[in-house]
Amino acid sequence: xxxxxxxxxxxxxxxxxxxxxxxxxxxxxxxxxxxxxxxxxxxxxxxxxxxxxxxxxxxxxxxxxxxxxxxxxxxxxxxxxxxxxx
Amino acid sequence: xxxxxxxxxxxxxxxxxxxxxxxxxxxxxxxxxxxxxxxxxxxxxxxxxxxxxxxxxxxxxxxxxxxxxxxxxxxxxxxxxxxxxx
Numbered sequence: 152x153x154x155x156x157x158x159x160x161x162x163x164x165x166x167x168x169x170x171x172x173x174x175x176x177x178x179x180x181x182x183x184x185x186x187x188x189x190x191x192x193x194x195x196x197x198x199x200x201x202x203x204x205x206x207x208x209x210x211x212x213x214x215x216x217x218x219x220x221x222x223x224x225x226x227x228x229x230x231x232x233x234x235x236x237x
Numbered sequence: 238x239x240x241x242x243x244x245x246x247x248x249x250x251x252x253x254x255x256x257x258x259x260x261x262x263x264x265x266x267x268x269x270x271x272x273x274x275x276x277x278x279x280x281x282x283x284x285x286x287x288x289x290x291x292x293x294x295x296x297x298x299x300x301x302x303x304x305x306x307x308x309x310x311x312x313x314x315x316x317x318x319x320x321x322x323x
Contacts, residue, residue, distance in 0.1 A: 152307065155241065155299060157243055157266055157268075157269050159266050159267040159268070179297065180243055180245050180295060180297055181245040181268075182243075182245070182267075182268065183243050183297065197310070197312070200312050201312050204312055204313035205313075206313075206314065207313075207314060208313045208314070209266060209311055209312060209313035209314050210311070210312045210313060211265065211266055211269065211309065211310070211311050211312075212308075212309070212310050212312070213241060213306060213308070213309050214306075214307040214308040214309070214310075215301060215305055215306060215307060216305055216307055219301055219302055219305030219306075220299060220300075220301060220305075221238065221300040221301060221302055222298075222299075222300040223297065223298070223299050223300070224283070224297070224298050224300075225295055225296070225297050226283070226286050226287050226290055226295060226296045226297075226298070227290035227291075227292075227293075227294045227295035227296060228292065228293060228294070228295050
């Protein structure tokens with residue numbers, strides 16, 4: 152399936168969510184990752200994120216069937232095109 | 238169709254994207270909105286966002302067919318359940 156993950160952590164802890172997410176998905180914007188993922192990897196990702204979060208922090212994981220994303224448009228600068236987040 | 242919008246603007250300008258997005262969608266996390274939207278409203282939303290963005294800022298709009306969102310899980314605190322973002 153295809154997953155979009157958006158995290159909202161305290162500023163000095165966002166790198167932790169990014170580090171976990173990057174092992175499974177592609178970083179596409181400041182706090183957004185997406186990509187194809189297997190059911191097994193998704194379970195692992197969920198577990199790691201649940202363990203990471205502290206009070207006041209949250210992460211949303213959207214699951215889509217692989218062919219259901221009709222369109223994805225980036226307005227402004229596409230962070231995946233430069234090195235800012237690498 | 239169903240739309241997920243994630244914005245990444247300079248900290249002192251995020252409220253502008255939120256204000257635009259809220260006229261069409263529901264605010265679900267710090268920089269994320271989602272909801273059903275008509276094709277006409279989506280065109281308006283796109284136009285307003287394109288006009289808003291400055292260099293270094295970006296917004297991603299994901300379009301899904303209305304029945305293709307398989308699952309949506311919030312880990313941690315669900316910002317829509319409190320008043321922080323209202």
